[in-house]
Amino acid sequence: MMGTANGSKTPITPRQAFSVVNGGQDPDMRSGPGIISGSDCGGVAFTREEVDALLNMKIRPKDKFNLKEKCDLMMEYIKKLRLCVKWFQDSEGLLSIEHEKLKKLFESAEKKSNEMEMLMNSKEEELNAIIEELRANYSVLQEKFIKEEAEKSAAVETLMAEKNARMTAEGSLASLTEDLEKAQKECSSANQKILSVNDMYKRLQEYNTSLQQYNSKLQMELNQTSETLSKVEREKATLMESLSKLRGYHESQQDQLASTKASLEESVKLKEALAGEVGCLRGDLHQVREDRDRQFSLVQDLTAEVEQYKECTGNSAAELGSLTARSMELEATCSLQIDTIKRLQERLATAEKKLEMTDLSSIEAREGYKAQKKLNSELQIRLAEAELKVIEGEAFRKKLHNTILELKGNIRVFCRVRPLLVDDGVENEMKTISFPTTTEALGRGIEVVQHGQTHPFMFDKVFMPQASQEEVFEEISQLVQSALDGYKVCIFAYGQTGSGKTHTMMGTPGSLDDKGLIPRSLEQIFEARQKLKEQGWKYEMQVCSRTFLNLFVFRP
Numbered sequence: 039m040m041g042t043a044n045g046s047k048t049p050i051t052p053r054q055a056f057s058v059v060n061g062g063q064d065p066d067m068r069s070g071p072g073i074i075s076g077s078d079c080g081g082v083a084f085t086r087e088e089v090d091a092l093l094n095m096k097i098r099p100k101d102k103f104n105l106k107e108k109c110d111l112m113m114e115y116i117k118k119l120r121l122c123v124k125w126f127q128d129s130e131g132l133l134s135i136e137h138e139k140l141k142k143l144f145e146s147a148e149k150k151s152n153e154m155e156m157l158m159n160s161k162e163e164e165l166n167a168i169i170e171e172l173r174a175n176y177s178v179l180q181e182k183f184i185k186e187e188a189e190k191s192a193a194v195e196t197l198m199a200e201k202n203a204r205m206t207a208e209g210s211l212a213s214l215t216e217d218l219e220k221a222q223k224e225c226s227s228a229n230q231k232i233l234s235v236n237d238m239y240k241r242l243q244e245y246n247t248s249l250q251q252y253n254s255k256l257q258m259e260l261n262q263t264s265e266t267l268s269k270v271e272r273e274k275a276t277l278m279e280s281l282s283k284l285r286g287y288h289e290s291q292q293d294q295l296a297s298t299k300a301s302l303e304e305s306v307k308l309k310e311a312l313a314g315e316v317g318c319l320r321g322d323l324h325q326v327r328e329d330r331d332r333q334f335s336l337v338q339d340l341t342a343e344v345e346q347y348k349e350c351t352g353n354s355a356a357e358l359g360s361l362t363a364r365s366m367e368l369e370a371t372c373s374l375q376i377d378t379i380k381r382l383q384e385r386l387a388t389a390e391k392k393l394e395m396t397d398l399s400s401i402e403a404r405e406g407y408k409a410q411k412k413l414n415s416e417l418q419i420r421l422a423e424a425e426l427k428v429i430e431g432e433a434f435r436k437k438l439h440n441t442i443l444e445l446k447g448n449i450r451v452f453c454r455v456r457p458l459l460v461d462d463g464v465e466n467e468m469k470t471i472s473f474p475t476t477t478e479a480l481g482r483g484i485e486v487v488q489h490g491q492t493h494p495f496m497f498d499k500v501f502m503p504q505a506s507q508e509e510v511f512e513e514i515s516q517l518v519q520s521a522l523d524g525y526k527v528c529i530f531a532y533g534q535t536g537s538g539k540t541h542t543m544m545g546t547p548g549s550l551d552d553k554g555l556i557p558r559s560l561e562q563i564f565e566a567r568q569k570l571k572e573q574g575w576k577y578e579m580q581v582c583s584r585t586f587l588n589l590f591v592f593r594p
């Protein structure tokens with residue numbers, strides 16, 4: 039295709055399509071090529087296909103023998119060819135111009151490219167130098183790399199070796215760790231065991247000390263309780279004494295009160311009588327006063343009459359005298375009556391004083407009676423409290439006593455070694471028995487030698503041959519007390535014939551010092567019975583056989 043070259047500076051005339059030039063007709067060979075009017079073909083452009091079509095076009099007239107038509111077609115074809123040639127020439131010119139231009143452009147471009155090439159060459163040289171340098175560096179680096187690679191491989195090898203060693207070490211470490219863990223576990227379990235054993239030991243020690251403390255505390259409390267008990271008993275005795283005194287005093291006070299009451303009643307009666315008398319006396323006094331007044335008025339009348347008489351008639355002196363005597367008599371009776379009135383008043387005053395005194399004494403007696411009654415009730419309350427305290431103390435003592443016995447052991451076995459008797463006839467017998475003196479076995483251990491072999495025995499207590507009956511009973515008396523407190527107790531002796539069972543239990547008849555456990559226990563029981571009877575306890579005893587004694591204890 040022919041046309042303007044892109045990038046060309048020369049303007050190219052716009053090309054018209056050959057078909058347009060051809061009048062829109064297809065250059066068909068049958069119809070013949072398009073006729074171009076005139077020789078000027080300016081502005082007409084041909085494509086390669088159109089040129090090829092024009093060159094290959096064959097003139098075929100409709101009528102083979104119509105030369106004119108054939109000539110016209112040929113002319114038209116020639117015109118077209120001319121036009122094409124013209125176009126070709128124009129195009130060629132344009133192309134040559136363009137070629138020139140392009141050539142110039144090419145030259146300048148070549149120049150530029152040469153410059154560029156030179157530049158490139160210089161750059162290439164530079165680059166080559168750099169490349170050389172880089173190559174040198176590369177070789178150095180490669181050497182280094184090789185070295186490092188060698189080192190790395192060596193390091194890898196060593197690493198592998200180390201890894202292997204590490205693996206083996208880890209394996210051994212794991213096994214060691216396992217062993218260590220096991221050992222640690224064992225150690226911790228052993229430690230725990232030690233700790234637990236230590237703890238247990240400590241606890242046992244603490245328990246032991248606490249038991250000892252508790253025991254000593256109980257002992258102290260027992261002592262304190264027995265002290266308080268004795269105190270309370272003493273107090274009770276004093277209270278009882280004071281109560282009996284108070285009772286006596288109360289009775290005397292009641293007697294006094296009765297006598298006071300009787301005297302009060304008498305006084306009341308006397309008072310009433312005196313009041314009656316006073317009333318009578320008052321009536322009398324009133325009457326006497328009225329009489330006196332009347333007498334006085336009479337005297338006055340008489341005096342007036344006398345005066346009248348004196349004034350008016352001057353009657354006889356005898357009459358006057360008699361009248362004077364009468365008035366004198368009347369005056370005397372009047373003064374006598376005044377005296378009696380005075381006396382009666384005095385008697386009344388004394389009677390009233392007596393009455394007041396009696397009232398006061400009766401009030402005092404009543405107050406004393408009330409105070410006595412109050413004191414009595416207070417004393418009774420105190421007595422009841424003291425009795426309650428005694429009962430509580432007794433119960434507490436019993437509890438403590440039996441706790442001590444329980445701590446000592448509910449079942450206790452004592453061993454009593456009988457002294458050698460004359461009848462035994464064996465002098466070296468005692469050599470077969472010995473008493474160990476270690477702190478643990480002291481007073482509790484016994485060793486018997488038989489066929490040269492020593493057999494040790496431990497008891498709650500061992501009584502030496504020289505131990506007296508009293509010493510043995512001291513241990514037993516606590517159990518008797520326990521039986522008295524209402525607990526079940528059984529004491530029995532066993533041993534071979536002639537070992538001293540009867541001696542221990544019954545003692546020697548007729549000898550007070552050699553009394554056995556049974557008579558001593560009975561004495562204790564009877565004493566306690568007598569003592570506690572006052573507190574309201576009741577004991578009943580039954581002897582079932584020679585060796586059995588039933589003791590029934592009842593609460594108050």
Ligand SMILES: Nc1ncnc2c1ncn2[C@@H]1O[C@H](COP(=O)(O)OP(=O)(O)OP(=O)(O)O)[C@@H](O)[C@H]1O
Nearest residue numbers: 455456457459533534535536537538539540541542
């Ligand atoms: N502790 C002692 N002190 C002094 N004499 C004792 C002692 N114990 C026992 N006897 C005397 O030993 C003798 C035998 O004692 P006892 O009769 O008590 O033994 P027993 O064990 O009761 O014998 P049996 O089983 O045959 O009845 C008696 O003569 C007794 O007085």
